[in-house]
Amino acid sequence: MPFPTYGDATATESLYSLADISARSLSNRIHHTMYFTDGISLYNGQSPSSSSMLPGHPDVSLLRVYRELSEQTLTWYGSLPIAIKPDLYGTYRATGQAYVLRLRYWSARHNIYRPFVIYVTSRAADEEVSVPVSAIKRCELCLAATRMFILTAGHVLSERTPYTFSTTQCVVSYALILALAAQTPILADAVGDCLKLLETAIGLLKPWAVAGSASSAAWKS
Structure with a gap:
């Protein structure tokens, strides 16, 4: 999905x-x-082609889908013009719009690999089921993206914007x-800074914790 080019006359905004x-x-x-399609089957450990439980490994066809979506995300980022391409790891101060694009990238990465976290955490309690290394690695990609999203979100939630609601959610x-x-031993090392990240998340939600909102419920918990 190459980014369209409109020439040097196009305004940065x-x-x-x-x-x-x-x-x-x-x-x-x-x-x-x-x-909304076969990908949801990974949540309950079922094969998209049948109702049988998977033997400890995600369906191969699903793995191809994850890889393709990941490549599309990288292509999207790589196609952004230099003038607006955000620094994904925040080594320098950016504009509000650049922070939003950074959140878009890390959110996409999180959403692509989140089913693996659900898959692994739901199966890890069964000591007789081995979790494939490929699934663990994809969990780590999801958790790394989650970390970067939360660390970036503060720049967007520092003031009210059209992105406040979606970012808090x-x-x-x-x-x-x-x-x-x-809480899952096999993934615990990948989130050694979990407590600090959760404290950061709560701090981000507190200013927007309107009574009865999801942010309020999360902050009180």
Whole structure:
């Protein structure tokens, strides 16, 4: 999905808008593929071609889908014009729009690999089931993306913007994934800083914890 080129005359603000639109399109594709079709089968350990339980390994066809979506995410980022391409790891201060694009990237990575965290944590309690190394590695990719999202979210949640609601919702759900992984021995080492990240998440949610909201419930817990 190459990013469209409009020449040097295009305003930076317009490029940011186009980049955000393309990121949302990619996000919709990920959600439709992972959570509304066969990808959901990984959550309950079932093969998409039958109702039988998987023998400890995700379906090969699903792995190809994950790899393709990951490559599309990398292509999206690589296609962004230099003028608006965000620093993914935050080594320098950026604009609010650049932080949003960074969140888009890490959110996409999280959503692609989150089913593996659910898959592993739901099977780890069964000592007779071995968890494949490939699944563990993809869990680590998800948790790394989760960490970067939470560390970046503070830049977006420092003031009210059109992205406040969606960002707080992501922080809540991503914090739950971190907590779930931290309680699973096979994944605990990948989230050694879980407590610090959860404290960061709570601090981000507190200013937006309106009574009755998901942010309020997460903060009080």
